[in-house]
Amino acid sequence: METTNPTPPTCPATVSVRRNPHRKARPTPLTNPLPLSLRPSPYSQISSFPIQDILSEEIPPKPNVSAASETPKDSTSENLRVYLRVRPLVPLKGSTKNVGDQNQKSRVKNVWPQNPSKIKSEKEKKTVKKKSNESCITVSDDFHSVVLSPPLSLQETKRIKSEVYEGFSYVFPAESTQSEVYEKMVNPLVEDFLNGKSGMLAAVGPTGSGKTHTVFGSPREPGMVPRALQRIFKCYQGHSSQSSRQFYLSVFEICAERGKAERICDLTSDGPDLYMQQSTIRGLQEVLVQDNVEAEQLIARALLRRSTAMTNANSQSSRSQCIINIRRGADKSDADSDEQSDSAVLSIVDLAGAEREKRTGNQGARLTESNFINNTSMVFGLCLRSLLEHQKNPKKALQQHFKNSLLTRYLRDYMEGRKRMALLLAVKPGEDDYLDASYLLRQASPYMKIKFTNALCNKRNQTTSRPEQSKRMKIVNPDASVIEGKIVGDENQLPSEEDSICNEDLKNSRLLKLNYDGLKERERNHQIMQNFAKALWSVLKQQNEKLKVAENENKILRENLRNEKNRCIEMEKELNDLRTYCFFSREKSVASSVPKENENFECTVHLEGHTPENDNPLQRQQQNIYSEVPSPITCELDSTDDKQEPEAMVRRSVADVDSLSISVPNDNCQSCQIHESSPGKSNYAVAEHLNPNSDVTDAVSTSGNDSSASVQPGEQLLRENNEDSLDRIVSPKEAARTQQPDPVDAVCTSGDDSTVSVQLGEQLLRENNEDSLDQIVSPKEVEHTQQPHPVDAVCSSGNDSSVSVKKLLPENNEDSLDQIVSPKEVEHTQQPHPVDVPKIETRPNASSSSTKKEKPRRQVGRIFKICKLLGFLLLDVLPLGS
Numbered sequence: 114m115e116t117t118n119p120t121p122p123t124c125p126a127t128v129s130v131r132r133n134p135h136r137k138a139r140p141t142p143l144t145n146p147l148p149l150s151l152r153p154s155p156y157s158q159i160s161s162f163p164i165q166d167i168l169s170e171e172i173p174p175k176p177n178v179s180a181a182s183e184t185p186k187d188s189t190s191e192n193l194r195v196y197l198r199v200r201p202l203v204p205l206k207g208s209t210k211n212v213g214d215q216n217q218k219s220r221v222k223n224v225w226p227q228n229p230s231k232i233k234s235e236k237e238k239k240t241v242k243k244k245s246n247e248s249c250i251t252v253s254d255d256f257h258s259v260v261l262s263p264p265l266s267l268q269e270t271k272r273i274k275s276e277v278y279e280g281f282s283y284v285f286p287a288e289s290t291q292s293e294v295y296e297k298m299v300n301p302l303v304e305d306f307l308n309g310k311s312g313m314l315a316a317v318g319p320t321g322s323g324k325t326h327t328v329f330g331s332p333r334e335p336g337m338v339p340r341a342l343q344r345i346f347k348c349y350q351g352h353s354s355q356s357s358r359q360f361y362l363s364v365f366e367i368c369a370e371r372g373k374a375e376r377i378c379d380l381t382s383d384g385p386d387l388y389m390q391q392s393t394i395r396g397l398q399e400v401l402v403q404d405n406v407e408a409e410q411l412i413a414r415a416l417l418r419r420s421t422a423m424t425n426a427n428s429q430s431s432r433s434q435c436i437i438n439i440r441r442g443a444d445k446s447d448a449d450s451d452e453q454s455d456s457a458v459l460s461i462v463d464l465a466g467a468e469r470e471k472r473t474g475n476q477g478a479r480l481t482e483s484n485f486i487n488n489t490s491m492v493f494g495l496c497l498r499s500l501l502e503h504q505k506n507p508k509k510a511l512q513q514h515f516k517n518s519l520l521t522r523y524l525r526d527y528m529e530g531r532k533r534m535a536l537l538l539a540v541k542p543g544e545d546d547y548l549d550a551s552y553l554l555r556q557a558s559p560y561m562k563i564k565f566t567n568a569l570c571n572k573r574n575q576t577t578s579r580p581e582q583s584k585r586m587k588i589v590n591p592d593a594s595v596i597e598g599k600i601v602g603d604e605n606q607l608p609s610e611e612d613s614i615c616n617e618d619l620k621n622s623r624l625l626k627l628n629y630d631g632l633k634e635r636e637r638n639h640q641i642m643q644n645f646a647k648a649l650w651s652v653l654k655q656q657n658e659k660l661k662v663a664e665n666e667n668k669i670l671r672e673n674l675r676n677e678k679n680r681c682i683e684m685e686k687e688l689n690d691l692r693t694y695c696f697f698s699r700e701k702s703v704a705s706s707v708p709k710e711n712e713n714f715e716c717t718v719h720l721e722g723h724t725p726e727n728d729n730p731l732q733r734q735q736q737n738i739y740s741e742v743p744s745p746i747t748c749e750l751d752s753t754d755d756k757q758e759p760e761a762m763v764r765r766s767v768a769d770v771d772s773l774s775i776s777v778p779n780d781n782c783q784s785c786q787i788h789e790s791s792p793g794k795s796n797y798a799v800a801e802h803l804n805p806n807s808d809v810t811d812a813v814s815t816s817g818n819d820s821s822a823s824v825q826p827g828e829q830l831l832r833e834n835n836e837d838s839l840d841r842i843v844s845p846k847e848a849a850r851t852q853q854p855d856p857v858d859a860v861c862t863s864g865d866d867s868t869v870s871v872q873l874g875e876q877l878l879r880e881n882n883e884d885s886l887d888q889i890v891s892p893k894e895v896e897h898t899q900q901p902h903p904v905d906a907v908c909s910s911g912n913d914s915s916v917s918v919k920k921l922l923p924e925n926n927e928d929s930l931d932q933i934v935s936p937k938e939v940e941h942t943q944q945p946h947p948v949d950v951p952k953i954e955t956r957p958n959a960s961s962s963s964t965k966k967e968k969p970r971r972q973v974g975r976i977f978k979i980c981k982l983l984g985f986l987l988l989d990v991l992p993l994g995s
């Protein structure tokens with residue numbers, strides 16, 4: 114089998130590959146789409162917002178800040194730092210609080226009289242504890258979360274599962290030391306304090322969880338307060354003599370007295386109770402401390418005054434909220450510094466631990482204190498919770514829970530997020546403490562979402578004196594920082610390594626703070642101006658679009674107006690036409706009565722003229738013949754009924770007529786004028802009102818609306834027995850003046866404004882000369898005149914005009930008349946005359962259609978009669994020999 118290989122398609126010489134047009138990358142859609150009023154219209158070609166131009170202007174360069182000095186503390190907003198410290202299950206030997214567990218025995222024995230039933234239960238608990246002495250809190254490896262596991266008993270009975278609490282700033286496990294806690298938790302606050310920022314550390318937790326141990330510590334394990342004091346005074350210890358920076362210490366407690374409200378006690382003096390005015394404690398004594406030793410001694414004496422008591426949970430349970438304030442005084446060496454504005458306060462609060470009545474077994478005064486302690490702890494938690502909810506939903510008002518306790522009133526700025534603070538959650542990890550730990554973690558874990566703003570710091574900066582501000586503005590210059598450093602350090606004295614590091618840190622932090630503030634201000638102003646420019650730009654775009662729309666509408670309206678004007682003009686024209694027509698119709702209707710009455714009216718113009726161009730011998734012969742026409746030849750306007758009006762008769766001597774003109778200026782005028790002008794001779798003129806629609810067949814020329822008819826015979830050709838005179842009269846010059854091509858009856862027709870002039874150049878009628886008559890009324894001439902009848906030249910234009918000129922022929926020359934008025938011509942004349950038709954139609958009172966049809970016949974008959982009469986006359990007058 115042969116396989117047919119299909120012929121491959123011929124490859125074209127050129128192959129065009131069609132590709133889709135490249136698609137342009139679409140701009141990133143806006144998160145908030147523009148409203149329809151701001152979207153670019155198709156006819157508004159507005160450039161985009163010059164964001165680049167604006168952004169390229171005056172952007173302050175960011176200062177080069179070293180990475181070491183860049184700390185998260187410089188952020189505008191900062192979350193509340195929450196630390197969790199887990200107390201060891203078995204306190205270390207030698208610890209001051211070790212006696213706590215030992216006291217548990219003595220507490221059961223000594224502290225409160227015990228109920229025998231409770232004694233039994235305590236014995237049972239002891240057996241249980243011995244069986245399950247395990248921690249319920251497990252710290253994660255990253256030290257930011259813990260797992261809280263319920264004891265087996267609770268797992269079995271209440272089916273409680275383990276809970277994970279995360280998000281802590283740091284979780285200090287049981288084996289953590291005081292130094293670690295200080296470095297991670299307190300040292301940032303102290304640094305801020307040294308930089309002029311206020312801060313607070315509050316230790317909260319159930320009783321016996323180690324709050325007091327963490328805050329104050331012991332001689333072997335000093336707590337956060339002594340370590341902070343040591344850090345603070347270390348910075349100024351080397352050059353304390355030169356530096357006038359002073360620190361003030363105040364220690365007071367808020368406790369509850371039985372039967373009375375809360376009271377504030379100054380622990381540094383034995384003075385009376387203090388009172389609080391708004392958030393300020395009046396009468397609080399601030400002790401100026403020179404060094405950390407002095408401060409520690411003062412604090413030790415104050416703690417001796419603090420209300421403590423032995424409870425079943427703690428041998429030295431705190432019964433009051435203790436607050437320690439360390440305030441940094443103004444630098445006396447700086448004369449411009451303000452004492453109030455330059456002060457920063459570091460507050461450390463040791464709250465009394467919440468107690469459960471079951472476990473503490475408090476009675477009496479202890480129970481009252483317990484209620485106060487628990488209430489204060491609850492208000493403290495409510496304030497923070499309200500702050501958190503307010504920050505989550507700003508529409509939700511910030512509840513003023515702080516008013517419910519003196520402690521929260523005093524710490525209002527912290528409770529409302531205006532100052533930075535840190536929370537220390539102290540928990541005990543024992544299985545018996547599971548519920549307390551669970552309650553605390555559940556309540557306090559959301560607190561870490563609270564954000565603090567530096568609004569108050571800005572306020573404080575704004576309240577600084579102008580010289581201070583100007584000075585700080587100068588410090589923005591890096592060179593000026595050296596000058597600032599002179600205030601702190603002593604050039605002549607070589608500082609130690611720690612002092613130099615401390616001073617350097619202080620200088621860097623202050624410089625950074627000032628630069629940061631200036632930069633923030635500039636950026637804020639720049640952002641404001643940018644937003645304003647954007648808003649202005651949007652408004653301008655909207656206005657531009659509106660303007661363009663208005664312009665388009667204006668154009669359309671102008672065009673409409675122009676069209677309306679044109680229409681108005683046309684309507685006016687139509688109205689004028691209609692008025693004219695109506696007037697004309699009215700006149701016609703009025704005048705129609707005239708022809709009705711003068712039904713048989715005839716206006717006959719007997720004209721015997723000459724042809725100006727009669728140079729040929731035949732015409733001359735005709736003239737000779739014509740010259741024998743007896744005088745006078747009359748021009749008549751006759752009416753068959755002499756009684757009818759109007760009647761006009763014009764009789765005149767042809768010899769006396771030099772020119773004859775009949776003009777019908779206007780149909781409306783309804784006038785027919787026959788003008789004669791004969792130089793040197795008296796004229797006979799007839800101007801008679803005629804109905805244009807009347808049956809006036811002798812009107813010579815007519816035009817339309819502005820019709821004018823003139824019959825200018827020029828020279829009356831008919832001269833009796835005077836050929837010379839005829840030749841003279843019918844001169845070529847005059848014929849040319851008439852501008853009529855027809856030697857016999859020149860007809861000129863034009864449109865509406867037509868003028869018709871019929872010049873009877875030569876009178877064609879010759880008696881007894883048929884040949885000459887035949888030549889005169891030749892078909893050629895008829896064609897030239899475009900008139901159907903050679904004798905009755907008709908010039909018509911317009912609607913109502915009619916002109917007919919009838920040549921009266923001798924009656925006694927029927928043959929010649931037959932030739933002159935040939936059957937063909939007669940037919941033509943019998944046809945509805947173009948002028949006569951409207952006459953008939955416009956006669957509203959026409960008798961009948963039969964009479965209308967018979968009228969042309971009658972007219973022809975009349976013409977024949979008249980011609981016969983003329984022939985007889987001619988025969989009578991002219992000599993037969995000629």
Ligand SMILES: Nc1ncnc2c1ncn2[C@@H]1O[C@H](COP(=O)(O)OP(=O)(O)OP(=O)(O)O)[C@@H](O)[C@H]1O
Pocket residue numbers: 199200201204205208209210211212213318319320321322323324325326327427429430431432464465466467539
């Ligand atoms: N980290 C720790 N290391 C060793 N011992 C500790 C630690 N934390 C607490 N203790 C011991 O626990 C006992 C109770 O501590 P502490 O008095 O500080 O509790 P508390 O929270 O202040 O109780 P309260 O609220 O009733 O005052 C003390 O004897 C203390 O020595």
